[in-house]
Amino acid sequence: MDIQYAILGILSWQSLSGYDIKKVISDSDVFYWSGNNNQIYNNLIALHKNGLVTQEIIYQESLPAKKIYSITETGQQALRNWLLSNPDLPEIHNDFLIQLSWADLLSADEIDDLLARYEEEIGVQLKMKQIQNVRQVAPSRTARERYLWRMIAENMSAAYQRELEWVRQVREGLRQEKFIEERNEDGNGNNN
Amino acid sequence: MDIQYAILGILSWQSLSGYDIKKVISDSDVFYWSGNNNQIYNNLIALHKNGLVTQEIIYQESLPAKKIYSITETGQQALRNWLLSNPDLPEIHNDFLIQLSWADLLSADEIDDLLARYEEEIGVQLKMKQIQNVRQVAPSRTARERYLWRMIAENMSAAYQRELEWVRQVREGLRQEKFIEERNEDGNGNNN
DNA sequence: CTTGTCATGTAAGAGGTTACATGATTCG
DNA sequence: CGAATCATGTAACCTCTTACATGACAAG
Numbered sequence: 001m002d003i004q005y006a007i008l009g010i011l012s013w014q015s016l017s018g019y020d021i022k023k024v025i026s027d028s029d030v031f032y033w034s035g036n037n038n039q040i041y042n043n044l045i046a047l048h049k050n051g052l053v054t055q056e057i058i059y060q061e062s063l064p065a066k067k068i069y070s071i072t073e074t075g076q077q078a079l080r081n082w083l084l085s086n087p088d089l090p091e092i093h094n095d096f097l098i099q100l101s102w103a104d105l106l107s108a109d110e111i112d113d114l115l116a117r118y119e120e121e122i123g124v125q126l127k128m129k130q131i132q133n134v135r136q137v138a139p140s141r142t143a144r145e146r147y148l149w150r151m152i153a154e155n156m157s158a159a160y161q162r163e164l165e166w167v168r169q170v171r172e173g174l175r176q177e178k179f180i181e182e183r184n185e186d187g188n189g190n191n192n
Numbered sequence: 193m194d195i196q197y198a199i200l201g202i203l204s205w206q207s208l209s210g211y212d213i214k215k216v217i218s219d220s221d222v223f224y225w226s227g228n229n230n231q232i233y234n235n236l237i238a239l240h241k242n243g244l245v246t247q248e249i250i251y252q253e254s255l256p257a258k259k260i261y262s263i264t265e266t267g268q269q270a271l272r273n274w275l276l277s278n279p280d281l282p283e284i285h286n287d288f289l290i291q292l293s294w295a296d297l298l299s300a301d302e303i304d305d306l307l308a309r310y311e312e313e314i315g316v317q318l319k320m321k322q323i324q325n326v327r328q329v330a331p332s333r334t335a336r337e338r339y340l341w342r343m344i345a346e347n348m349s350a351a352y353q354r355e356l357e358w359v360r361q362v363r364e365g366l367r368q369e370k371f372i373e374e375r376n377e378d379g380n381g382n383n384n
Numbered sequence: 385c386t387t388g389t390c391a392t393g394t395a396a397g398a399g400g401t402t403a404c405a406t407g408a409t410t411c412g
Numbered sequence: 413c414g415a416a417t418c419a420t421g422t423a424a425c426c427t428c429t430t431a432c433a434t435g436a437c438a439a440g
Contacts, residue, residue: 001287003427009294019391030289036429041393062436064391076297083298087288087310089317092351094282095193097222097344099275102201104337105268106275118279125281145296147371151362152289155355159284162354163347170343179339195399211419228401233421254408256419 001088004043004052006031008071008079011053013139015070018044024137029129029156044069052078112171119167126160133157193280196235196244198223200263200271203245205331207262210236216329221321221348236261244270304363311359318352325349 010016010024010031018040026035033039044067047053052075056068071079096118103111133153140146173179202208202216202223210233218227225231236259239245244267248260263271288310295303325345332338365371 001290006290009290012294012297017391018393022391030286030293032283032285033427034429037391037393038395038430039428060390063389064435066391079294080297083291083295084302084306087291087306087313089313090284090286090288090355091224092282092284092348093224094222094347096279096282097347098193098198098201099279100340100344101222102204102271102275103340104331104334105204105272110276114276114279121279121281139296142296143371144366147365148292148295148362151358151365152292155286155289155358156284158354158358159351162350163282166343166347166350170340173339173343174336179335209419210421214419226401229419229421230402230423231400252418255417256407258419 003033003039004047005079005082006033007040007043007047008052008075008082011069011071012076012079015068017066017068019066021069029132030152047075051075108174112174115167115171115174119164119171122160122164122167126157126164129153129157129160195225195231196239197271197274198225199232199235199239200244200267200274203261203263204268204271207260209258209260211258213261221324222344239267243267300366304366307359307363307366311356311363314352314356314359318349318356321345321349321352 006025007021010021016024018037021044022035022037022040024035025031025033025040044053044055048055048069051072053069053071056070057065058068059065099114103114106114133150136153138146138149140149198217199213202213208216210229213236214227214229214232216227217223217225217232236245236247240247240261243264245261245263248262249257250260251257291306295306298306325342328341328345330338330341332341
């Protein structure tokens with residue numbers, strides 16, 4: 001998708017400077033971009049050129065001037081149209097699964113160690129998400145909006161929760177050698 | 193991560209041409225790249241230059257010549273080192289959650305329609321994954337390897353399954369106006 | 385005395401995507 | 413007769429990332 005819609009969305013919540021938009025994006029997991037300057041500032045310029053946002057320069061003493069961006073009527077309409085457009089499927093890039101694909105090259109202990117490290121990392125991440133969910137800054141204009149943001153946060157916690165359960169299940173299955181039962185005649189000779 | 197490890201992994205399973213590696217990657221959800229020519233062929237050249245794979249040219253009558261790549265000892269060692277390296281967290285890019293972030297701009301019916309379309313798409317995808325899991329081509333050199341690949345496939349099915357449950361829960365919550373209970377005094381006036 | 389914050393911007397590059405080109409063959 | 417398969421390769425482009433640059437001020 002286009003990061004411009006994410007920026008438009010944020011500006012539909014609050015008028016902000018590029019610097020502040022960058023912070024919102026960097027701190028968020030939903031807005032999954034790194035929030036680097038290049039992208040934010042260039043896209044703000046593009047949005048401005050197309051009349052989707054307006055720019056107000058605020059001069060400050062002893063601090064650099066800042067440009068506060070606000071969404072326009074056109075911008076709001078563009079955002080609305082995008083909100084109504086067909087949802088895309090989530091894109092999941094799980095490098096660990098690729099690692100696991102070839103993990104049969106490793107010993108039983110090495111695989112379990114790898115899985116243990118993954119479990120640990122997922123566990124840490126899950127705890128961080130749960131803390132973050134409590135103290136996050138979120139738009140809270142209506143009860144419905146609060147509900148939506150709560151469900152979005154829960155979505156991500158639940159994803160890690162499920163991943164944790166899965167990795168535990170995989171380890172358990174390996175420990176109990178669940179895979180032995182379905183032996184076949186093939187042996188392990190291969191024509192490599 | 194580096195797609196080169198994915199390619200090395202595939203070659204540790206079978207010696208293949210670039211064309212066939214492309215097919216493996218395109219058809220797979222675990223190997224999440226599009227599998228475009230540029231990437232595959234250039235990376236094979238790089239792997240070859242670094243001595244991680246060897247190349248054997250097969251001339252065919254009435255079909256274009258093909259280059260069969262095989263993994264070398266060095267390549268196998270590089271793959272093994274990567275397999276033992278620290279797992280990365282999954283990267284989830286769920287554009288729908290961004291859409292939902294600003295969905296409070298929509299009417300109740302519009303939000304439900306959006307969620308319904310998402311539910312539909314996830315449902316379709318889930319069914320496709322489940323069919324794919326049965327008829328997929330996978331390395332099957334040991335019982336353990338079959339187990340790992342089964343668990344990887346299950347991981348992805350379960351991710352969609354959970355997403356489906358989540359979206360149904362969100363819709364149900366909106367229908368029952370679960371968000372009303374926690375009204376606050378803020379009203380909906382904001383300083384935009 | 386260095387590091388971090390505020391605030392904008394530029395530069396360079398990695399990584400990935402779609403599209404095009406070739407040319408024989410096979411399938412509907 | 414047009415489209416897909418086999419098989420490799422090139423070109424153009426877009427997105428996103430890290431790193432650098434400025435300069436004043438505050439905090440440890």
